[in-house]
Amino acid sequence: MNCHDLDFNISRLGRCRIPSPLSGVRFVRNDERVLYPSDASAIEACVAEGKPLPAFEAAGPREQIYFDPSKLKCGIVTCGGLCPGLNDVIRAIVLSLFHHYGVATVFGFRYGYEGLTHRHGHRPLELTPRAVADLHQKGGTLLGSSRGPQDVSEMVDTLERMNVGILFAIGGDGTLRGAQAVTEEIGRRNLKIAVIGIPKTIDNDISNVQNSFGFETAVSEARTAVYSANAEAEGARNGIGLVKLMGRESGFIAAYASLAHSEVNFCLVPEVPFTLDGLLAALKRRIESRGHAVIVVAEGAGQDLVERPRETDASGNVRLGDIGIFLRDMIPARLKNLGMDVTLKYIDPSYTIRSMPANAHDSVFCLLLGHHAVHAGMTGRTNMLVGFWKNEFTHVPIPLAAFERKRIDPEGRLWSNVLASTGQPKEMM
Template sequence: MVDIKDFEVETLGECRVDTPIESARFVEDDDHVMFHYCLKDLQAYFEAGQTPPYFEMAGPRRNIYFDPSKLKCGIVTCGGLCPGINDVIQAMVMELYYHYGVRSIFGFRYGFEGLAPKYKHSPLELNPDVVTDIYLQGGTILGSSRGEQNVPEMVDTLERMNLGLLFAIGGDGTLRGAQAISQEIKRRNLKIGVIGIPKTIDNDISYVQNSFGFITAISEARTAIYTAHIEALGARNGIGLVKLMGRESGFIAAYATLANADVNLCLVPESPFSLEGLMAEIQNRLERRSHAVIVVAEGAGQEFFQATSETDASGNVRLGDIGVFLKEKINQHFKKIGVDITLKYIDPSYTIRSVRANPYDSYFCLTLGHQAAHAGMAGRTNMLVGYWNGQFTHMPISLAVSARKRIDPKGRLWNEVLASTGQPRTM
């Protein structure tokens, strides 16, 4: 069973300042969101005489920790681009400025580089005029970067600028960086809050049901898959092959497959396959229907490549290009058996992650940004704003980075994929 202590969120101290927000649905500190939502899971805790684990509910508090008139805040965006980053920035600035009356908000340029003195990136002063239309743009107005920076030097910057809050928008690596910054702040006995906003197009942050940009990614992937299907239909023995993002977790590929009934094979990192089995399935499909559509996540089939110690700036192992690999192997296989095919390969990765958020993600980002501002003002730290069971939540960064969220090959999602494509459970 999950330990309830793992869900406890750090605070900077007692909240003694009356909130300037005049009208809101305030959340009390004893408002919680249950981690388990099945009755039998809850009963196991009750029978053991234990309290089931729960998240602290996100939302505005009646009493806050910081005096808004004296508070300075910073925002940083790190890692790869993702639809909705600008929406989150705008939401936080508007909430802090108009509802709390915070007038000093700085955007640090190019990720954690903006906090490192050696890069000499001047922070951007943020206010409603600066962020008014940024939700219409993809990417981030602050710029982004990958890679570690010197943690004590970054905290020196926060201390020198007299910042009370740092909001870090990013994925697993960013959250680990934010955690390290928070730990250094605590070591120095400073009163600076660090709030994470999970950003990962792969939707692979643990204990977070959905991350922003994920729904937009599925929607954009649908266009690429539709194109692959039309190309496959337009040729005898036509094959459309689409590679989507998903280094270790195949959620985009899985959900995009479920959103497109034309997909015949979905390949994800969590479900290994053999080339022989894959080729047999493609061959069977062509014999039955004369065309096939294949969706593959970028992290699938990495066992076919020689292991490497090379990493990118974020410390991620460099992947072999499974899309190009499969394109070559499929062409070689059908040439060997004397079957003419027409294969079209589509890799829309960067066109997907750089687009503006769709309406749902824009709404989601707006609420997420507001909740992050509320959490920071209430003195929470070393935590991120999550989403669970239809509610926004507070959770420790340590819990979020404890493991990567992945598809369960025996779970409901993957079973739905198998039912949709008709592919066998193992290949």
């Protein structure tokens, strides 16, 4: 999609008339923008054609706010799979609401969007600074999580009944689409409720967001698995270490883990097809020349090679075939047929990584995401999420983030760097 076709406008509930209680901070003007293109030729083309430069609204506190903090109640929900940093974001939102703005009532809705419906019987938690004091030291989510859609009308009924003014939805593309549906129902009822998203996807696959929280922790925690795979491979004659990492449709974790740990010789991602014969030929050459090999595979890679269950999960995602187990079993058997006996060790650290606490960098990132989400919500902005672009926090309309997944460009710089680091052939067909 051409960047000029993108709509960067942020919806608002109304004019901001209340002076912000914040002091001693740098307030952001409403006209401050973060440029979308970074390529000089794209910017020059816009200028030459007399077109406005595509840009995100800059995130941050404003001098005037929409909601009266003394009357405001807020809600937080976490959806989808676990991800490092979930608790950090919850804590940051709660502390910012209490200490920056003086909001006294914050509800935590249990087990994702289920907590906004009455049929499941989940009672909301009341979140206070004391309740979240040491939350950032723990993995997982205090609120619990779930997948799958719920009745939108019933969710808005709950928000209206509990007099919630801002709902903070922490989750991936499915969560964001749900948040958009909630926003639309709120609009049909002419309610003054803001919906603010915080992008949570360990796969880092949300469009028009440079980084999502938990991704750096995931790459860092993959280190142990890759190191172990390499040690096992070097310790055996014709040794192979095979590591399966997260990445249903986007292979960013596998790619960055391969760059971070240059012992990796083959990186397999969903965006770049390969055949078993092509992989085996390259793998055999590698072992013959170096005596061992390390393979990192994203869970969504090679789905055309494996048997896939004919079913979907609660979020509507087609269940994947297990490429890790497939390669674990097929590589030794097929190489033996080619006259090479190998020792293969298989490691799948996925759930260990998902449940880890955030590392230091992600903790900082989560804190600032939470703060910026609160600043946006207090100004009555809605149907948006807090993004990160060119190292700046931004406001991103939810439709702009959820319309497609961000994926690795096989002709782009990232994949070129992976090929240079691993030494694998560009094509293994």
